[in-house]
Amino acid sequence: MVDPSSSAAADTFGSGSGDGDGIPFVSAWAAAGSRRYQHLLDKATPxxxxxxxxxxxxxxIYILRVALVQGFYVVSYALGIYVLNLLIAFLSPQVDPEIQELVDGSGPSLPTRSSDEFRPFVRRLPEFKFWYSVTKAFCIAFVLTFFDAFDVPVFWPILLFYWLVLFTATMKRQILHMIKYKYVPFTTGKQRYGKKPIPPEDATHLGA
Incomplete structure (x- = not known):
């Protein structure tokens, strides 16, 4: 004879594990954590x-960690290449004028210092995403320094020299691109105008 209470308990436990009823609890906990994390990011935006x-x-902290352990130079090199790619995307316009020029024969109008009309520079990679990606990359690289598998023996001056050469060549190409298409990758904000000054003759008339 089967005990009804034990049968009901078995059905409940079985349905929770077999049908995945325990997973929604984990999903709800993960969703709550994700919402909290996104809320903190939204508060940090301004x-x-x-x-x-x-x-x-x-x-x-990462540089101090690498200096103390005297290793993980390959991780640092990969981090430097990744940050360099993010920097180029941060300095580049959302629509590449060179590609637009090939499509319709005229590049888009990008903001310049001499332009009277205010047109904010639209980046390929926004400032917040740039900061967030770089911060996350440093955190991941810091965690990797605790695993010996990523400590590949290498002569670090060669990596440093190659990264400096790559940085110089990449930034030179980017600067030439800015000069060619006459855009400035920084927006200081919309110009504000104060009250219009009163001409001297009007000021004399008002004083009289």
């Missing part, structure tokens, strides 16, 4: 200076 100071602190 604090540009604090975010970049925090990134500087994270980068300093």
């Amino acid at each position: 604090h540009v200076l604090r975010r970049w100071l925090g990134l500087g602190l994270v980068a300093a």
Whole structure:
């Protein structure tokens, strides 16, 4: 004879494990954590200076870690290449004028210092995503320094020299691209105009 209570308990446990009823609890916990994390990111968005100071602190901790262990130079080299690619995307316009020029024969109008009309520079990689990606890359690289499998023996001055050459060549190409298409990758904000000054003759008339 089968005990009804044990049968019901078995059905409940079986349905929870077999049908995946336990997974929604984990999913709900993960969704709540994700919403909390996104909320913190949204709150940090307007604090540009604090975010970049925090990134500087994270980068300093990583550099100190590499200097103390005297290793993980391949990880640092990969990190440098990744940050360089992000930097180029940060300095590049969302629509490449060179490609647009090939398509319709005229490149898009990009903001310049001499332009009277205010047109903000639209980046391929926005500032917040640039900061977030670089911060995440440093954090991942820092975690990798605790695994000996990523500590590949290498003569680090060669990697440093190659990265400097690559950085110089890439930035030179980017600067030439800016000069050719006459755009500035930084927007200081819309120009504000104060009150129109009163001409001297009008001021004299008002004083009289």
